[in-house]
Each structure stands twice: as structure tokens, then as C-alpha cells.
Amino acid sequence: MVRAVSSVTPGAAKMHDLGAPISTSQTKYLELLARYYVRKGEHIAAARMLLILAERQCSNSEEAPALDKRYEYLRDAVLQAKSAGIAADLSKNPVDSSTVDLLEGKLVVLRFQIQIKEELELMVARLENIPSSSELPNVPFPRDNILANAETAKAAKDKAKELSLNLKSITQLYNDYAVPFDLWEVCLEMLSFANYSGDADSKIVREVWARLLDQALTKGGVAEACSVVKRVGSKLDPADGACLPLDIICLHLEKAAVDRLSSGEELVGDDDVARALLGACKGLPGPVLSVYDHLLSNGAIIPSLNLKLRLLRSVLAILREWGISVIAHRLGTTSAGASFFLDGTFSLNQTGTANQGARDKIISLANRYMTEVRRLNLPQNQTENVYRGFRELEEKLLSSY
Structure with missing residues (x-):
């Protein structure tokens, strides 16, 4: 499902590995050779040796270096390739930057492999610590559950061992390790790294997000799902609608x-x-407000009045946060300090005025959504607090000038 992340360009063609398994004794010679090249200032040659060490094929776990050691080799290879670039700049003899790009890409993929291996090991530990059937008298078909857990634990343990043996491609990590064990969070990170875009790819990303959210909701409700969204979303680009489909997540x-x-x-x-x-969205109100505006303006998406009121409450919260940030920036204070203004215990007239453009936009939006609240065919006791919130926000910002 994941496309090839990067291909080796002609300039990086010499960066391939040896292909055949390398023994422990051969490893020592390669390490010595890498150190020799470093001392001689032959950085690309040193990077090549370190890459071979990082990607060395092993037929058994006894000879396989730990993933952390492979990571160390690969990280040092990146440093050597960058050193070659610096030396080339000084000598005005350019080096193909694709070598550094290739190595950095491999380093990211190795981070994914380490992350997946750790998650599989945690899964095994969790499944193996589940109580026996005699300790679960109220669970229907406890034996079936225990057998299923045992099979999953064995499969996860076997896959974790595979990951310890040799390095995998990003496609293998996604299809053979992350997806089968519902590791949706790392799936999204890999899709983002692979620059998924286009209609077909976007559909896959949206499906993975839906599965991640359902998984979080089952585990710990909306609180857990919100925590996951903040954690995963903060690693992605808010402008990248393909990997961060805010409309799907919000709804x-x-x-x-x-x-x-x-x-x-x-x-x-x-x-x-x-x-x-x-x-x-890293605190940016624009992308979030755009999503809520899109949802609220589409009756087919939001047919429920209670859901629409819920969205309007969220919009009010966003506008308040935006207002606080604008005030804080203008006053040179913290958001907590600026919130005193909106809570009625502080006046902007005492120290200055907030950014006129942002203030006017917030006022305009507050007025508009106030009207949206009034249009809802719901009892006034359900809508009054939301309406009053927009009105007070508007009045407070207006009174500051």
C-alpha cells in the first residue's frame, strides 16, 4: 500500500550494500576501514562502509547487531556524507546531495522499524499478562479470547524477532508489520514520510485515520482520541490535507x-x-475554523441540530483562543494573562490595543456564528449559553477600542 519512498539516484549509486551476509569478524575489519577513511578525510568512502555495516545481512539473531547499533552506524554515515558536502563546498567541488538525502531517508525508515519493534514487544507483554479464564468469570467465551490472545502474542513476538534480524523497507514495515497489528499511528507517520497524495492515496490515509480514532475511542473514549489527534497531528503539516484530513477527524x-x-x-x-x-495544527486557528465552517455550511454532512450546536460550541472555543493569543501578543503577556481580559477582569484600554485586523475578523465571525445559533430550531435553554458566549466575545473586543 505504501509507495517506494526514494530511489537511488546516479550520484548515490555507489551507496549500495554488499548484499551477502557479513560475518562478525568481517564487521571488525569494516569498522577499522571506516575509521581509516574518516582519518583520511575520505568521507564518502567512510559513509559507504558505515552504510554496509548498518545494512549487513544476518542469517541468525546471534550475529545480528542490535537495531540501536545499526542506527548508530547509519547516523554516523549521515554525518560523514554531510562532512563530505562541507568539504566540497570549501573546495568548490560540489558533491551530489542525493547521497545525504538517501542516507537520511534510510535513517527515518530505521526509526520506524525500531518503533514498530518496540510496539510489538509491548503488545506481547500486555497480552501475556492478561488474566486466565478462571480469573474472568463474567467474560463470555473466555477460552476463545485467551486462545486468540495467545496466537496474537506469538505472531507479534515472531514479527519482533524478524525486525531484530535485518533491516526492512518502508513498504515491508507498513504492509507486513504495522497494518496486521493495527499500529495505525505509525502507519500515518509512514504515509506522511512517503508523501502520499492524490485521490487514491488520500482515501487510504482517511481510512487509517478512521481506524486510529476508532481504536482510541474504544481504548479511552473521546479523551484518548483527542490526545492521539494532538500527538499525531503535531508531527504532520497542517497544510497537508492529504495526511491530516481535518474534516474527517473533526466530524x-x-x-x-x-x-x-x-x-x-x-x-x-x-x-x-x-x-x-x-x-x-500547532495552535493555528485558520485551518481549524475553515473545517468547522465547511461542516456547518453543509446541511447534508451535519443533519443533526444537536451536532450542529456542538460544532458551534467548538467554534466559540477556537475564537476565544484566537482572541486570547492576539491580545497576548499585543500586550506582551502570556495567554493566561490575556485571558483575564476576556474574563472581564482586565481592560485593553489600560495598556494598548490588539491587532486591528485579527480583532475585526474575530468580531465578524462571532457575529456570524451568533446568527447561526439563533437559527437553530432548538429550545432556548440549550442554545442560550452559546449565543451569549459569542455575544460577550464580540462586545468585549468591540469595547477595547
Whole structure:
């Protein structure tokens, strides 16, 4: 499912490995040779030796270097390739930068391999510590569950051992290790690294996000899902709609929040989802507001009035956060300090004015969404707090000038 991440360009053609397994005794000679090349200032040759050491094929676990050791070799290879570039710049004899790009790409893929191996080992430990059937009297078909857990634990253990033996490609890591064990978080990171784009690729990313969110909701409800969104989203580019489909994420979380609140299954705060999306977008309100605006303007997507009210509550939270950040920037204070202004205990007139353009935009949006709240065919006691929140935000910002 994952495309080839990078290909070796002609300039990096000499960076391939030896292919055949390398014995432990041969490893020592290669290490000596790498150190020799470093001392001689032959950085590309040193990088090649270090790459061979990092990618050495092993037929058994006794001879295989630990992944951390492979990482060390590969990291040093990157440093040597960069040193070659610096030396070339000084001598005005350029070196093909694709060598560094290739090695850095391999280093990222190795990080994924280490991450997947660690997650599989954690999975094994967790499954092996599940109580026996005699300790689970209220669980239906406990024997079936235990057998399934044992099989999963064995499969995960075997795959972790495979990952310890030799390096894998990003395609292998995705298809053979991450997907079969529902490691959706690392799947998204790999898809992002592989620069997935286009309609077909976007569909895959959206499906992985949906599975990740469902997994988090099952594990710990909306709170856990929001935490996952902040953690994973912060590693991605908010402008990359392919790998960070905010519309899918937002709708998934807000629907779950409404369902869990109405059933009494979970107490979800009005701004929990909004704050998670802001965290995923590194605090930028623009992309998040655009998503909410798109959802609110499409009745086919949001047919439920209660869900629409939930979205409007989230918009209010985002506008308040934006207002606080604008005020904090202008006053040279923290967000906590700026929040005193919106809470009614502080006046901007005392020290200055907030950014006019941003302030005007927030006021305009608050006024617009105030109207949206009034249009909802819901009892006033359900909408009044939201309406009043937009109105107070508008009035507070207007009164500062």
C-alpha cells in the first residue's frame, strides 16, 4: 500500500550494500576501514562502509547487531556524507546531495522499524499478562479470547524477532508489520514520510485515520482520541490535507462526543475536540475554523441540530483562543494573562490595543456564528449559553477600542 519512498539516484549509486551476509569478524575489519577513511578525510568512502555495516545481512539473531547499533552506524554515515558536502563546498567541488538525502531517508525508515519493534514487544507483554479464564468469570467465551490472545502474542513476538534480524523497507514495515497489528499511528507517520497524495492515496490515509480514532475511542473514549489527534497531528503539516484530513477527524470526534454525552457514557468538555484540533495544527486557528465552517455550511454532512450546536460550541472555543493569543501578543503577556481580559477582569484600554485586523475578523465571525445559533430550531435553554458566549466575545473586543 505504501509507495517506494526514494530511489537511488546516479550520484548515490555507489551507496549500495554488499548484499551477502557479513560475518562478525568481517564487521571488525569494516569498522577499522571506516575509521581509516574518516582519518583520511575520505568521507564518502567512510559513509559507504558505515552504510554496509548498518545494512549487513544476518542469517541468525546471534550475529545480528542490535537495531540501536545499526542506527548508530547509519547516523554516523549521515554525518560523514554531510562532512563530505562541507568539504566540497570549501573546495568548490560540489558533491551530489542525493547521497545525504538517501542516507537520511534510510535513517527515518530505521526509526520506524525500531518503533514498530518496540510496539510489538509491548503488545506481547500486555497480552501475556492478561488474566486466565478462571480469573474472568463474567467474560463470555473466555477460552476463545485467551486462545486468540495467545496466537496474537506469538505472531507479534515472531514479527519482533524478524525486525531484530535485518533491516526492512518502508513498504515491508507498513504492509507486513504495522497494518496486521493495527499500529495505525505509525502507519500515518509512514504515509506522511512517503508523501502520499492524490485521490487514491488520500482515501487510504482517511481510512487509517478512521481506524486510529476508532481504536482510541474504544481504548479511552473521546479523551484518548483527542490526545492521539494532538500527538499525531503535531508531527504532520497542517497544510497537508492529504495526511491530516481535518474534516474527517473533526466530524469523527464531534459525533463521538455527542453520542457519548447523550448516552452518559463520557463527560466531554465543550472545547475538548476544538483544543485537540488546534493542538494538531500547532495552535493555528485558520485551518481549524475553515473545517468547522465547511461542516456547518453543509446541511447534508451535519443533519443533526444537536451536532450542529456542538460544532458551534467548538467554534466559540477556537475564537476565544484566537482572541486570547492576539491580545497576548499585543500586550506582551502570556495567554493566561490575556485571558483575564476576556474574563472581564482586565481592560485593553489600560495598556494598548490588539491587532486591528485579527480583532475585526474575530468580531465578524462571532457575529456570524451568533446568527447561526439563533437559527437553530432548538429550545432556548440549550442554545442560550452559546449565543451569549459569542455575544460577550464580540462586545468585549468591540469595547477595547
